Amino acid sequence: MDNQKNLPLAKWKQRMSLQTKIAISFVFMSLYLMLLMVLIFNYFAESLIPPEILATLFHRVAPLFITAGVMGVIISQLIVIKLVKKPVKELIDATERVSFGDFTKPATMYHKDELGWLTNCFNKMTSHLGYLVITAQEHAKHMLGRSEQYYDQVVLMEKRYMHIKSQVENLKGLVSNHQDSIYFQLVDLEKLLEEENIRLNDLKTQLGKLVRTASNMEIHLAQFKA
Numbered sequence: 001m002d003n004q005k006n007l008p009l010a011k012w013k014q015r016m017s018l019q020t021k022i023a024i025s026f027v028f029m030s031l032y033l034m035l036l037m038v039l040i041f042n043y044f045a046e047s048l049i050p051p052e053i054l055a056t057l058f059h060r061v062a063p064l065f066i067t068a069g070v071m072g073v074i075i076s077q078l079i080v081i082k083l084v085k086k087p088v089k090e091l092i093d094a095t096e097r098v099s100f101g102d103f104t105k106p107a108t109m110y111h112k113d114e115l116g117w118l119t120n121c122f123n124k125m126t127s128h129l130g131y132l133v134i135t136a137q138e139h140a141k142h143m144l145g146r147s148e149q150y151y152d153q154v155v156l157m158e159k160r161y162m163h164i165k166s167q168v169e170n171l172k173g174l175v176s177n178h179q180d181s182i183y184f185q186l187v188d189l190e191k192l193l194e195e196e197n198i199r200l201n202d203l204k205t206q207l208g209k210l211v212r213t214a215s216n217m218e219i220h221l222a223q224f225k226a
Contacts, residue, residue, distance in 0.1 A: 087115040091122060103130025140217040147210040150203055157200040164193045 087110050094107035106123040109116045171186050 084115070086110060087119065091115075091119060094122065094126070098126050098129070101133070103127070103133065136217060140214055143210055143214040143217065147207060147214055150207040150210060154200065154203050154207055157196060157203060161193070161196050161200055164189060164196060168193060 090107050090110070094105070097105060103126050106126065107119045109119040109123075168186070168189050171189065
């Protein structure tokens with residue numbers, strides 16, 4: 001496991017070492033050739049070749065050596081841009097998309113180096129995170145649907161409760177005239193009323209819990225997307 005993690009880092013170090021060697025080689029080659037031209041100019045200064053020709057030749061060749069050194073620096077910078085800037089910018093863009101709740105587009109992995117390994121891990125993380133968010137949203141919708149069903153049941157139970165209560169009140173008014181005949185009916189209705197009241201309270205408690213749970217999940221999801 002540790003060897004697999006060290007592999008991208010080793011490739012990264014090799015590429016950066018190659019880029020550094022290329023830049024140093026161009027610079028030192030330019031300095032060496034310029035020094036060689038100076039020595040040749042001094043050696044032939046008193047020879048048959050006129051100094052004016054040597055000076056002209058030196059002034060024409062020296063810019064080429066300077067250009068070679070500059071090209072070495074430019075090439076090294078291009079390597080850095082290709083290996084570092086582009087993958088880092090891709091990770092920044094992917095992170096910004098995730099911050100807005102977009103988990104659909106993964107980050108592009110350009111090289112199998114340290115940044116490529118980091119990009120791969122980032123894509124796995126966003127994939128799992130997106131799955132968790134979608135699951136939480138579906139669960140919240142399910143909880144809201146159940147809370148609506150419980151609410152409808154509570155409304156129905158309240159209507160039944162009011163109907164039974166009205167019947168009990170009417171029966172109580174007739175107790176004085178028909179006490180013997182309706183006594184047992186009144187007892188049964190009171191028991192039924194008590195049972196319905198208990199069920200109604202239980203449904204209200206469950207509905208309150210469901211509403212609070214669904215509201216908390218919506219708040220957490222809204223905060224996460226923000």
